[in-house]
Amino acid sequence: MGKLFGSIEAGGTKFVCAVGNADLMILESTTFPTEKPAETLQKAVDFFKPFYDEGSLAAISVGSFGPIDVAIGSKTYGFVTTTPKPHWANADVIGFLKAQLDLPMYFTTDVNSSAYGEKILDSSLNSLVYYTIGTGIGAGAIQGEDFIGGVSHTEMGHTFVKRHADDLDFAGVCPFHNDCLEGVAAGPSLEARTGVRGENIALESPVWDIQAYYIAQAAVQATLILRPERIIFGGGVMAQEHMMNRVRKQFAAQLNGYVTVPDLVDYLKTPAIADNASATVGNFALAKREYERMVCKK
């Protein structure tokens, strides 16, 4: 049996753990709710333990909700840091895992893992951005072999956006910034405006174009600042088929041809990897890369 690689997608509401082979195929996976750190992380350890004990598991990559500390050498490397999520502030994720699974581990954000998965799937891509638009908004970005981010990972969900003329009275729902991108375009903003959950809002509602107007601005920011080859939109909001075309239309109007981008059907896309598995595939690939780096060092 060849080497196996582990993925932990540590989300704010659930954990998805999986074991894959060197071809990045999922061999086994499990999902459980995100409860207190010790009990949740122990479930992850228990899932990987049989593969670890038989000696087949070579490395693990964790793609986590954030903010997290990814600065190697930092005292809190491998921690979830200042999250408002109860019990998780200053949780030592990598330390907990390493105490029972003595393996090379890679630690990054869930959106970086997803970005990496999408990049691995299309080997022609050198750069891309992966946004998730759901309960919150985050993004991961890659240029060459590196994740974008100098001292830490990106937090692209919290930049400010030009307010839509028909939405100036909406205060926004971000507890830090009120009307940053997440505050006006994440799922909860829809319910805050309309009193109705997103999935129950009629397609004719003007709120969809308002939301698309903001998401398109995020794509303009990513385009002009990072100049990626592709921007991928995952998350519950963008899984609704009508949204991507609304975003493409607004994006074209906003960018107004200022820089050349590919045909928008190819440039602004939903994930190529089905079943929300971008992060899992990305984690397998990152775990494999980490393993190979460790082997090279020896």
Place this chain on the structure above:
Amino acid sequence: MGKLFGSIEAGGTKFVCAVGNADLMILESTTFPTEKPAETLQKAVDFFKPFYDEGSLAAISVGSFGPIDVAIGSKTYGFVTTTPKPHWANADVIGFLKAQLDLPMYFTTDVNSSAYGEKILDSSLNSLVYYTIGTGIGAGAIQGEDFIGGVSHTEMGHTFVKRHADDLDFAGVCPFHNDCLEGVAAGPSLEARTGVRGENIALESPVWDIQAYYIAQAAVQATLILRPERIIFGGGVMAQEHMMNRVRKQFAAQLNGYVTVPDLVDYLKTPAIADNASATVGNFALAKREYERMVCKK
């Protein structure tokens, strides 16, 4: 005599050419207005020719106004591309220079050159962003040894910003986007609002805080998307001493502690290199790097 390195800062209004040594000291320089491409570039060639003929000039780096094509292998690599500046659209800058100066050349944006100069000066820096706020707004960004930009260079001056509540009626002056960052915060926006040139506007005018509000948003975008160690502001607007503190104050309010940044006096700064020479020093260093890469390849 050791190897010498050439810098061309190709600005939209003037060219600054300089020759420096391996310690990045300026030995000789010249400045002339940016006229038609052939005559302007010939002046640059004439300046470098004596150093080239004596065999001391090892490489040249060009930091140019844009947009430019920096994609090695592209048919229009080394060109200024779609600029509205008369005569300069599709001007082959590197081709013109190489025809008379057969040397390794590096080609990037003027703001990338400036960013590189500031990074070289402070060897502790691994990542930074350099904005110029003047007639237009642009930025260069570095992470590690790489300039930020997947398929091309950044265009950070044209992202959208949340409009200031007291400025909603101002349409903005960007010919592409009306009220993008450049349209509401570059120098010409001041005159468009007040009818008075920026240098003649009283310090008590509310327009300064409006402008600082937008520039602070640019810093928030750069902070959250790129997570740099420092953001430097060059250009005429920021050379006014009162502006940096206004920007710092607005930045702190907008970011609202969401991510940790250094003390703002250290984080948001004017250039450390005096006399607008950041780009020249950066070009010397980039030319030297290019020369060393070429030597290594042989």
